[in-house]
Amino acid sequence: MSHAVLLVEDDKSIATVITEALREDGFEVTACESIERRDVLLGHGRFDVMLTDVMLQDGDGLASIDAVRRAAPDMPVIVLSAQNTLDTAVRASDSDAFEYFPKPFDLDELMHAVAQAVANRPSVEGVEEPEESALPLIGRSPAMQGVFRMITRVLRNDLTVLITGESGTGKELVAEAIHELGSRKTGPFVAVNMAAIPHDLLESELFGHERGAFTGAVSQQIGKFEQANGGTLFLDEIGDMPAEAQTRLLRALQSGRIRRVGGRQEIGVDVRIVAATNRDLVPMIGEGRFREDLYYRLNVVPIHLPPLRERPEDVGALVRHFLGQAASEGLPNRQASLGAIEALEAREWRGNVRELRNAIFRLALMAREEVIDRSAVDDLLPAVRKPEGESAKHGLEAALEAWFDEARPVDGGVYHAALAAFEKPLFEHTLQRTQGNQLRAARMLGINRNTLRKRLSELDITPENFARRS
Numbered sequence: 018m019s020h021a022v023l024l025v026e027d028d029k030s031i032a033t034v035i036t037e038a039l040r041e042d043g044f045e046v047t048a049c050e051s052i053e054r055r056d057v058l059l060g061h062g063r064f065d066v067m068l069t070d071v072m073l074q075d076g077d078g079l080a081s082i083d084a085v086r087r088a089a090p091d092m093p094v095i096v097l098s099a100q101n102t103l104d105t106a107v108r109a110s111d112s113d114a115f116e117y118f119p120k121p122f123d124l125d126e127l128m129h130a131v132a133q134a135v136a137n138r139p140s141v142e143g144v145e146e147p148e149e150s151a152l153p154l155i156g157r158s159p160a161m162q163g164v165f166r167m168i169t170r171v172l173r174n175d176l177t178v179l180i181t182g183e184s185g186t187g188k189e190l191v192a193e194a195i196h197e198l199g200s201r202k203t204g205p206f207v208a209v210n211m212a213a214i215p216h217d218l219l220e221s222e223l224f225g226h227e228r229g230a231f232t233g234a235v236s237q238q239i240g241k242f243e244q245a246n247g248g249t250l251f252l253d254e255i256g257d258m259p260a261e262a263q264t265r266l267l268r269a270l271q272s273g274r275i276r277r278v279g280g281r282q283e284i285g286v287d288v289r290i291v292a293a294t295n296r297d298l299v300p301m302i303g304e305g306r307f308r309e310d311l312y313y314r315l316n317v318v319p320i321h322l323p324p325l326r327e328r329p330e331d332v333g334a335l336v337r338h339f340l341g342q343a344a345s346e347g348l349p350n351r352q353a354s355l356g357a358i359e360a361l362e363a364r365e366w367r368g369n370v371r372e373l374r375n376a377i378f379r380l381a382l383m384a385r386e387e388v389i390d391r392s393a394v395d396d397l398l399p400a401v402r403k404p405e406g407e408s409a410k411h412g413l414e415a416a417l418e419a420w421f422d423e424a425r426p427v428d429g430g431v432y433h434a435a436l437a438a439f440e441k442p443l444f445e446h447t448l449q450r451t452q453g454n455q456l457r458a459a460r461m462l463g464i465n466r467n468t469l470r471k472r473l474s475e476l477d478i479t480p481e482n483f484a485r486r487s
């Protein structure tokens with residue numbers, strides 16, 4: 018049950034941003050870039066609302082509005098325009114446009130207008146497939162719009178792209194988007210993580226080997242370069258590449274040809290390279306750990322993904338996206354309140370979007386109410402995030418020291434005595450987090466519910482004491 022939106026916009030980054038936002042809000046989106054295509058689509062499908070730019074490749078979206086009216090007499094039209102002039106606004110209102118949005122517009126307001134426009138229209142079934150495949154890259158911050166713009170610039174060429182950003186910022190997702198939306202989408206997308214492959218196997222993994230090339234090379238093997246032929250090769254964690262492999266990669270990039278390990282013949286490959294790193298390669302060049310010439314070969318089009326803490330305005334949209342994902346994976350269907358989003362925005366997210374995603378899945382699983390509010394966030398996600406490790410370590414170490422001093426455990430009995438001593442506060446703390454709910458406490462701890470109940474009574478813990486009092 019969703020409403021169909023026709024988007025006529027030839028600025029790819031704006032189209033991507035709007036499409037994403039609409040899909041997130043549950044709309045079916047069909048996008049096109051020209052008046053000609055618009056009229057074809059209107060002739061074939063039924064749309065509940067149309068969003069149109071004014072200056073299009075093949076004409077003026079407003080001047081040609083009569084054709085739209087003939088094809089879909091009562092479809093509301095929302096006009097988006099970069100010509101922020103009175104004239105455009107007046108022409109838009111003359112044409113019975115439902116609403117007029119000068120660019121740059123507030124995306125939330127636009128979404129609101131679309132929702133209003135379709136509010137009284139029954140939704141359609143069986144609309145045409147959207148033109149573009151869904152691009153699951155969420156982000157309305159200026160930083161992410163900059164990323165979208167860079168992505169659109171590399172779709173129709175094979176320029177090498179270097180994606181930088183902290184771990185979990187979405188580098189692999191961007192690489193996939195470049196492949197999926199670009200001209201190589203019918204070819205393979207092959208990803209190799211330099212950090213995950215033992216150094217001595219990396220060259221053979223990337224370039225393949227001939228039988229007998231080294232001990233253990235019992236048969237010929239095709240490498241990732243050849244597997245990616247006609248498509249995209251994603252080289253992840255490129256900063257972890259050992260020196261010899263760097264040299265071999267540079268040669269391959271310069272010549273467009275590779276040689277299997279132990280092989281003589283050069284093989285031509287047609288591969289688009291997208292590399293990524295969470296390290297700063299420039300100082301590594303100075304230290305002689307990364308080849309400068311390779312760096313320039315890779316860094317043709319740089320795309321930088323800022324850490325999530327520098328774009329808190331993306332958190333809300335990401336939360337909604339991940340709650341939707343969680344629901345589609347069988348977890349309870351949850352909403353987040355404004356307060357919850359604010360609480361999440363205020364966090365550090367050192368693990369970036371990946372950490373946020375995990376947190377949201379955890380919330381969807383554990384939250385009791387349909388709407389996750391601020392207190393659920395505070396209760397279910399560890400509260401303050403201190404600089405990594407430090408505080409937790411100090412706290413536990415201090416506690417151990419105090420315990421040794423006080424309990425004076427007997428030699429040979431320290432392990433069991435310590436576990437017993439820590440079991441009680443651990444259970445109590447867990448019950449506090451679950452507000453006395455034993456079932457959820459058992460789930461959090463990963464132990465059987467009956468075992469927990471038995472231990473609680475042995476340790477003289479009363480779960481009811483942890484129930485939330487209002």
Ligand SMILES: Nc1ncnc2c1ncn2[C@@H]1O[C@H](COP(=O)(O)OP(=O)(O)OP(=O)(O)O)[C@@H](O)[C@H]1O
Pocket residue numbers: 153154155156182183184185186187188189190191253295335338370371374
């Ligand atoms: N803008 C985004 N919109 C939606 N999901 C995102 C976005 N950015 C990241 N994610 C999700 O966050 C997780 C981590 O993203 P990804 O693996 O692409 O990060 P990465 O930068 O490649 O991390 P690493 O450096 O650790 O390999 C994935 O589940 C990905 O789908």
